[in-house]
Amino acid sequence: MKYKVFFWFILLFFISSFSYAQVEQEKEEVKLARPQESYQFRPDINHRISLFSGYDTNVKLSNERTGDMFEEFLYSFDYDQKLSADLEFNLDYDFDYINYNEVTDITSLLNHLRLGLDKTFSLCNLGIGYDLGYLYYPKNKDGDFLIHKGFIYLEKDLGKFQHKLQFEAGSKDYIAQNTLSDTISTRESTERLDRRIAAFYQIGIDVNPRLYLSFRTKFLRNDSNARYLDFYDYNAYNQRLSLTYQATKKAYLLADFSYERKEYKTRTVTNQSYKQEDDFYSVRTGIMYLLDKKTSISLDYVYRYNSSNEPLDEYVENVISCGWHYYF
Amino acid sequence: MKKIFWFLFIFCFLFTGLGFAQTAKIIKLEGSVQIKKTETDNWQIATIGTYLKKEAEIKTKADSSCTLAFDKQLDNLITIEQNSHLKLEQVKPAELFLPEGRVFSIIDNLADIGEFKIKTPVAVSGVRGTGDSVESTEEGTTVKCFAGEIYVESLLKPQDPILGSGSGIKVSPTGQLGNIFGLSEDDWRMWNKFLAGINSMRGGPTPRPNGSPGLDRMKGERRDSIREDFFQQRRKDEEGRESSGSNGGSPNSIAR
Numbered sequence: 118m119k120y121k122v123f124f125w126f127i128l129l130f131f132i133s134s135f136s137y138a139q140v141e142q143e144k145e146e147v148k149l150a151r152p153q154e155s156y157q158f159r160p161d162i163n164h165r166i167s168l169f170s171g172y173d174t175n176v177k178l179s180n181e182r183t184g185d186m187f188e189e190f191l192y193s194f195d196y197d198q199k200l201s202a203d204l205e206f207n208l209d210y211d212f213d214y215i216n217y218n219e220v221t222d223i224t225s226l227l228n229h230l231r232l233g234l235d236k237t238f239s240l241c242n243l244g245i246g247y248d249l250g251y252l253y254y255p256k257n258k259d260g261d262f263l264i265h266k267g268f269i270y271l272e273k274d275l276g277k278f279q280h281k282l283q284f285e286a287g288s289k290d291y292i293a294q295n296t297l298s299d300t301i302s303t304r305e306s307t308e309r310l311d312r313r314i315a316a317f318y319q320i321g322i323d324v325n326p327r328l329y330l331s332f333r334t335k336f337l338r339n340d341s342n343a344r345y346l347d348f349y350d351y352n353a354y355n356q357r358l359s360l361t362y363q364a365t366k367k368a369y370l371l372a373d374f375s376y377e378r379k380e381y382k383t384r385t386v387t388n389q390s391y392k393q394e395d396d397f398y399s400v401r402t403g404i405m406y407l408l409d410k411k412t413s414i415s416l417d418y419v420y421r422y423n424s425s426n427e428p429l430d431e432y433v434e435n436v437i438s439c440g441w442h443y444y445f
Numbered sequence: 446m447k448k449i450f451w452f453l454f455i456f457c458f459l460f461t462g463l464g465f466a467q468t469a470k471i472i473k474l475e476g477s478v479q480i481k482k483t484e485t486d487n488w489q490i491a492t493i494g495t496y497l498k499k500e501a502e503i504k505t506k507a508d509s510s511c512t513l514a515f516d517k518q519l520d521n522l523i524t525i526e527q528n529s530h531l532k533l534e535q536v537k538p539a540e541l542f543l544p545e546g547r548v549f550s551i552i553d554n555l556a557d558i559g560e561f562k563i564k565t566p567v568a569v570s571g572v573r574g575t576g577d578s579v580e581s582t583e584e585g586t587t588v589k590c591f592a593g594e595i596y597v598e599s600l601l602k603p604q605d606p607i608l609g610s611g612s613g614i615k616v617s618p619t620g621q622l623g624n625i626f627g628l629s630e631d632d633w634r635m636w637n638k639f640l641a642g643i644n645s646m647r648g649g650p651t652p653r654p655n656g657s658p659g660l661d662r663m664k665g666e667r668r669d670s671i672r673e674d675f676f677q678q679r680r681k682d683e684e685g686r687e688s689s690g691s692n693g694g695s696p697n698s699i700a701r
Contacts, residue, residue, distance in 0.1 A: 264666055301681045
């Protein structure tokens with residue numbers, strides 16, 4: 118009941134804001150004695166191709182530390198179309214293929230589609246959308262999965278500051294893998310399915326014309342149908358700080374610092390009775406150089422460290438890669 | 446308690462900075478430019494990156510100019526030329542008052558700002574997704590349309606013609622609308638110079654070497670699934686060793 122009251126309050130709030138904006142607009146029309154004419158909205162279409170090559174010191178993300186070279190191809194398509202003065206439709210499609218030279222089991226193709234509608238109100242922007250991803254392993258069919266989620270967000274641009282609050286709900290469907298049964302060695306006849314809910318708050322700041330900072334805090338809950346120890350059920354709390362700095366007219370420095378705390382609901386450490394808890398740290402730095410308006414190159418380094426009370430899940434990973442990007 | 450927290454959080458989110466939502470940003474300066482942020486403020490030297498709200502004023506001296514952006518994508522821009530004085534009466538919808546001087550504007554996304562008008566002491570010109578210049582002097586107002594369509598409203602006489610691309614009109618100090626005239630080569634040269642400056646500011650690709658945020662999350666899911674698969678196998682092996690009579694407990698496990 119309380120949730121219904123809360124929902125109707127938010128809905129009435131937006132309706133009243135929208136109505137207020139409409140009344141003001143009508144007043145302006147009378148004053149000018151000039152009818153508002155429709156405006157032809159042009160879609161904004163962008164394509165991008167990127168090629169990467171690099172080395173990963175720990176492709177299996179385990180304490181075995183198997184290193185391998187990789188090559189990656191990325192194609193991105195962005196389509197933005199204004200449907201009316203205050204409503205916009207967005208479509209993003211990405212195709213990503215990553216090939217590992219020796220650990221070929223994890224060579225994969227990723228298709229990602231995002232659809233969204235964004236409406237501008239006087240107080241903020243409201244958006245809803247759907248995100249779909251399909252991962253295919255050509256040499257390891259057991260790993261294929263489909264991930265999809267719906268999301269809703271409130272976004273506000275305050276000039277120097279921008280902030281965003283987003284809620285997500287979805288699922289990760291392992292289409293070629295059956296879920297764990299009562300032990301780690303036995304499987305059910307049904308596919309593994311993880312249900313997810315998440316919420317995040319993000320704030321971005323234009324510190325000066327060259328420096329942009331953003332901070333995001335996120336909560337995520339994963340609820341799997343695996344029976345053994347509710348093996349994949351956890352709560353995760355993630356904080357991330359990102360910065361973009363325009364060092365020269367053509368060179369940008371990029372950095373990301375992320376920390377995630379993951380607490381498993383009932384999964385215990387191997388052969389122990391206490392629950393598994395992970396602290397995951399990630400640092401990424403990179404430089405991007407614009408060769409011209411359509412072409413750029415990049416150099417990227419990522420350090421990841423998972424500190425866990427489960428020794429089998431502790432790992433350190435270093436990835437260095439260089440990329441070439443073309444926009445059209 | 447949690448529900449109250451979320452309710453207050455969303456309430457604050459919606460109302461935060463209500464008065465700050467509508468701003469124009471200074472993105473380029475040349476020469477000597479001064480700004481007044483409110484009616485009661487003193488004149489101060491303008492700096493790039495400053496956000497201006499309604500009632501802000503800008504003054505440019507000789508050989509000086511100031512470019513304002515009304516949106517992040519740089520779709521809607523104006524350049525205030527030398528020896529000009531401009532007041533931002535409203536930012537969104539944009540209503541500017543130009544008592545003296547000249548302004549070039551390019552409005553590629555009218556929907557984003559709702560409406561765009563420049564008023565002078567004798568006329569109002571409004572754009573319909575276009576590029577134009579408006580000049581105000583003691584001898585009246587001159588409006589020139591370089592792209593799209595604009596309307597010109599005389600404040601003193603009830604006439605409001607529409608100018609197409611390549612034409613201009615002069616409004617006398619008494620509000621009398623002159624004949625529509627064609628633009629000269631000099632006019633086009635000044636417009637092209639303004640456009641070149643705008644295009645150089647609009648620049649090239651934004652730095653996002655690893656794709657959209659949505660794609661980044663998908664790649665994170667890929668890494669997670671790889672890690673889980675290999676972990677599950679190792680755990681299965683470890684539990685198998687334990688159940689077949691190894692010493693209890695992993696020697697390196699840590700209790701937290």
